[in-house]
Amino acid sequence: MKKTSLLLVIFLLVSVSAVNAQSIDNLKEINLVWGKFYKAFETLDYKLMAEIHSKELVRISGGNRIIDYETYINNYKSGFKRDANNGDTSTISLRFFERINNESQASERGVYKLIRNKNKPNEQAYYGQFHVIFAKENGVWKITMDYDSNESNTIDEKAYQKAHAIDDFEKFLKE
Template identity: 55%
Template sequence: MKILTIYISLFLCFGNIVTSQETNHLKAINTDVWSPFTKAFETFDYILFASIHSEDLVRVSGDSKNVKGKTTYIEGYKKRWVNKNSNQTISFRFLERIANDISASERGIYKLTVNPNTANEQSYYGKFHVILRKENGTWKLLVDYDSSESNTINETSYNEAFAIDDFDKY
């Protein structure tokens, strides 16, 4: 019985270490990727937006069925965001977050709102799956896929996913 108690104690101890390490990775990803991603969208800063993506980026849009590299992808934002005179916000909720020391996979739902808090407010939703890689000590988006899944992703889908800082869910 004493040996069983020791095994259970060791399992719980090491399990907590793994959970704590993964939580630290997720917090770092929030700092390195999701916070600047949000700021870039809200300030129309394509340079900041480019900085969170790996040079090896593979960007896939399920809705338009195309695949782009980093240069083409960022150029699209540069053109769209020049002389922008509206406001927008973006936020993320998660279905799954898996991370180790050098790579991570995250799936979730985003909400993009144009002209927030106005009569012209409009929100768009999509499901995303990103693969991240740690490069020179900083997390970067390596693969970025999203889709509205034929406009079936909505406010309900968004609300059912977990908050960005709800680390206990993973």
């Protein structure tokens, strides 16, 4: 009886550890996608944006417009080109209040901070709330749905700081 109970406890501990490890592995893999997202803004590279999004993308902007992959990527292509020609820069960062995943799908919600023309006299910061759905396509995480909104300009630095850092995995591990 004691052996059976001990084996059951060990099995449960190993199972819980496996779930946590899978979750942490998924978060790390998803963070690689977010790294490319950051890099796309920093380098004004629309091809990186195209690479990390599914061709089946549904993009909802500000609660008032839905666009597809091609329109979304073409918007970045022209916007990044315009920024490069004007000498404008963009830096984006994300903080999270929800990160849920399994082996094939993930849902991530949080707050973004976009800084235009950092360390220049015309520097501006923009904030918004986002919800992104990822799915694995041929073993690679891709963004399949991306929704963001400034929530009637109520998202600010305070909301941004309240959310968790991109590498704060402990907060999001399953217990």
